[in-house]
Structure formats: C-alpha cells, structure tokens
Amino acid sequence: MTASSAPAPETLHPSLWRASQLARADVRCVDTGHVALSGQLSGGGWPAGTLIDLLVQQPGIGEIRLLAPALASVAKRSIVMVEPPQAPQAIALASLGLAPSQLIWIRAPRSADALWSVEQVLKSGACGAVLFWQPHIRAESLRRLHLAAQQGETLFFMFRPLSAAQDTSPAPLRLSLRPAQGGIEIGFVKRRGPQRDEPLFLPMSIPTMTPNIPSRPALVPRPVPRPAVTADRAGELVR
Template identity: 70%
Template sequence: MSCSQNLAAPEDLHPSLWRASQLARAGTRCVDTGHAALSSQLPGGGWPVGTLVDLLLQQPGIGEMRLLRPALAAATGRRIVLLQPPHTPQALALAALGVPPSQLIWLRTSRGADALWAAEQVLRSGSCGALLFWANHARGESLRRLHLAAQCGETLFFMMRPLASAQDSSPAPLRLSLRPAPGGLDISFVKRRGPQRDAPLFLPLNPIVFQRHASVDRPVFAPAAARGVQPALVQ
C-alpha cells in the first residue's frame, strides 16, 4: 500500500481543514439556496445557519431578495427580521416571495449602534428563522460580535453591505459579491472554504409576478424601534 493511501483526509483530522482543490465540509447545518448552480459552489451545498454570511452589493435592490427567496420561504413558521432595509417593505412583494407579512418583523433605527445591538439580540434569542441586516458601515469588532452571536442558534444571518466592503476583513466564512446582470446576477466568491474561483457565476433570476388585485404601495406595517426588539421576539 502506498504512503498516499495511508494519509488521512484533512477534514478527518479537524473539521476546519480541507484540501485546497475541494469544497470544505459544512461546519453547521445548511439550507438549500434553491439555485442548483449556486448550491454546488458552496460548502455543504447551501446557506450555512448559525453563522455570518456576507452579501456585498453593487447597490441595494439588484435581486438580493429574489436570490434569498427559496431560503426565506423555507423558514415558514419562524420569524424573519428585516433590519434597516433600504426601502419600506411591501406586502405584495413579500407575498410574491412566498413570505407571509405576518411572519416578519421590521426594525429601523437612526443610530448604527442601536442597529448592531438589535441584530445581536435577534441572533442570541434563537427565536427567528432569518435575519437580513443592511449596513453601510460595520467595524471588524462589530462583525466578530455578530458572528459569535449567530453561533448561539440556527438563524440564517445575511448582512447586505456595499461592494467596497470586500476589501475589508470579515470573520464570515462565506462572502459573495453581487452585481446586476441581464436576467439575473453575477456572483463572485470573495471568500469560501474551498478553491478560489476567479470567474463569476451567472445566476438567472425570475422576475416577481404580482397579483393584479393587490396594492403595490401598501406597506407591511409600521417599523418597530430597535430597542423594542426583545418584546417583539417573545410575543
């Protein structure tokens, strides 16, 4: 028997090790992205729960909600928190995404520190299926606190940040940059536990189809104050 046959697989020695030519095993449970081409490029074959996932956007509204649509729809029965979304959530759009408005908590604050505090409370509560947090600026220390808080439960945690943030370090094991493309998104793999991929992945996204009788301009509900997040989570 050759020496190479006696070598143990890196992941058998420690879960944080993997061969550079292969995708690592997922350290946590993963939720299918609903997009086969994307799932095949991610460790564990989906979005990891209980960890920070960095989505770096050229600009908000380029299709990030359609990208997350299957994962959010799969969180049926658990609360989904929208923290600092760039636009007022609309009942029609959320229903078209397969997310009942009654399942959502919308949080808005005027201070970045309050938004970070609210995100940490949501993650540590473990009561929500997903947290989507839009943040223009976040220090490395704040990201590390949120990443640790996410490990307290099994919440899908996505931070939507500007594309320029790709130049900054982040504890997130998965970082994707998203750029609009005709009919979908170009996704680049800024960081993943696996081989480097230089070419972006084009992911086609279907447009959202609205029902004619619904009102596009009807907001979901009034936003909750960030400091009132704990009572909202235990209702």
Template identity: 70%
Template sequence: MSSLQNNTSPEELHPSLWLASQLARANTRCVDTGHPVLSKQLPGGGWPTGTLVDLLLQQPGIGEMRLLRPALVAAASRRIVLLQPPHPPQALALAALGLPPSQLVWLRSTRSNDALWAAEQVLRSGSCGALLFWANHVRGESLRRLHLAAQCGETLFFMMRPLAAAQDSSPAPLRLSLRPAAGGLDVGFVKRRGPQREAPLFLPLTPTLLQRHAFVDRPAPAPVTARGLQPELVQ
C-alpha cells in the same frame, strides 16, 4: 502528514481543515439555496446557518431578495427579521415571493449602534428563522461580535453591505459579491472554504409578477426616515 498519506481526510483530523482543491464540509446545518448551480459552489451545498454570510452588493435592489427567496420561504416557519432595509418592505410584493407578511418583522433605528445591538439580540435569542441586515459601514470588531452571536443558534444571517467592503477583512466564512446582469446576477466568490474561483457565476433569476409595481428588488428613491429602534410587523 502520515495520516493524510494513509487517505485520512483533513476533516477527520479537525472539522475546520479541508483540502485547498475541494470544497470544505459544512460544520453547521445548511439550507438549500434553491439554485442548484449556486449550491454546488458552496461548502455543504447551501446557505450555512448559525454563521455570518456576507453579501456584497453593487447596489441594493439588484435581485438579492429573489436570490434569497427559496431559503427565506424555507425559514418562514419562524419569524424573518428585516433590519435597516434601504426602503420600507411592501407586503404585497413579499407575499408574491411566498413570504407571509405575518412572519416578517421590520426593525429600524436612527443609530448604527442600536441596529447592531438589535441584530445581536435577534441572533442570540435563536427565535428567528432568518435575519437580513443592511449596513453601509461596520467595524471589524462589530462583525466579530455578530458572528459569535450567530453561533448561538441556527438563524440564517445575511449582512447586505456595499461592494467596496470586499476589500475589508471579515470573520464571515462565506462572502459573495453580487452584480446585476441581464436576466439575473453575477455572483463572485470573495471568500469560501474551498478552492478560489476567479470567474463569477451567472445566476438566472425569474422576475416576479409584481416587480414592476412593488419595491422588492429596487433601490428606494430616498432614505427611510428613522424614528428610533422599533419593531414593526409588515402589514
């Protein structure tokens, strides 16, 4: 206590400590979100790498790809893995977002255990710039394994899960809820290392030119047929 009274910051005592009234410093490298109003609300001023980030969606296709576009473009010097997306990726739409199809890998599986295994291998390899994993139900033990695997490298790791999962515990240091709003998204701060924020943050998102014709941010009309775990380059 005497150290704090002598103007020693909590971070100087231990990296995992911070004042409840302030955002914590990031203990990993962060990637700019590309949205200044959002970056100001995140510890480290961006998306943390080498850790689990929980994005809790009211439903898939409400703008999550446009939200992540700037960070994914920055990470596209290495492969970007799309694991269990709710619909087949469309190369034309992804290219319109600035994501080269040649840098994208699409993974799908008939069994959730296989998908979890694939995610863990991608994270432990450290060879990919980003992993986007869509999952409906994940046990806490599996989340902890993925969080530990993410710490093996500096991969951007986003779990896309239903909004109802916000009620469950998660090892993710950053958890955001995403709800559609006119002209953008309402971003809720379910968990962050810093002061609690009750009011959601409205984040305007510019529609893409191909949004009307390509399924980038739109739910699939039917589930994708699974054919076992296999990597596919988006063509």
C-alpha cells in the same frame, strides 16, 4: 506514507479540508433553491448560525429574490429585516413566498441601536433569518455579530457595499452580487473551498404580483424593547 494512504483532512478536524475541494460543512446548511449556487457552497447551501457577507453593487438588483427560496423554507419562524434601504413591500415579498405575517421590519435612528437589535435577535435564536443592511461597520462589531449568530441556527445575511470586499471579515462565506442581463452575477470573495475567479451567473425571473394571500392580513406590531428602536410588520405598509 503515500498521498493515497494519508487520512482525509476532515477526519482529523472538521475545520480542515483539501484546497482542491469544498469543505465539509460543520453547521446546518439551508438549500439556496438554486442548484448551480448550492453546488458551489460548502454543505450545499447557506450556512446557518454564522455571518454571511453579501457585498452588493447597489440595492435592488435581485438580492431578495436570490434569498427568497431559503427564506421561505425557514419562515415558520419570523424573518427579521433590519435597516433595509427601502421600506419592504409586502405584496412583492408575498409573491416570493414570504407571508407578511412572518416579517418583522426594524428601524433604528442610530447604528448602535441597529447593531444592538441584531445582536439580541441572533442571541435569542427565535427567528428563522435576519437580514441586516449596514454600509459601515467596525471590525469588532462584525465579530460580535458573528459570535451572536453562532449561538443558534438562524440564517444571518449582512448586506454591505462592494467596496467592503477589501475589508477583513470573520464571515466564512462572502459573495459579491452584481446585476447582469436577465439575472445576477455572483462572485466568490471567500468560501470554504478552492478559489473561484470566474463569477457565477444565475438567471432571475421576475415574480408575478398576484400572491395568494388576503388583501389585508391580520398583523400584530412587535416593538423592540429598547428606546429609540421601533419594529413594524411589513404588511402594515399595504393598508
């Protein structure tokens, strides 16, 4: 059998692909909103129902602006932020197209409580996206969260420091994020496709702070049904 007559790997099994090309996505993908980035990802977007590992040089370098187009597209269901390094700023998020009424902020005094909360949210399948900040996490905990994400089609982004790039992870997509002049630099630590050593630069504009929303939106607290864990609407921060 010649190479030209050999069957395409993906026709044998969806988990197979040629090393020279991006894999065909076997899950629903959400457009990143950035043409250059989507063109570098299997399925042309962020894979839903799986762990996406974002390795950040430092918080606040534009990672939320990077995700904003995808988050806005799934915001018919709530967007959950678990243990962000700083209190979410509702006005800034609204300027990115994320209505405060759709945002849930979960704070947990212990890592175990935060992990439990994320796992339950993922299993419920009730939210459009989950963003989880965790500098240190065990490999078995990562696997549990990855399995929980696979039970639905929730976008699941986990933010960890760049040093975690050397750790093993079940995430099929792992990107490093570094600040750059006028934008953000994205490194492809792991993807379902050929290795890319050269980082991708994405220009990131600064959004205006005049969102078209009421100054005091009606908000309803949503407590997490577990002791020592509380959930607050991000919009309550701007009263």
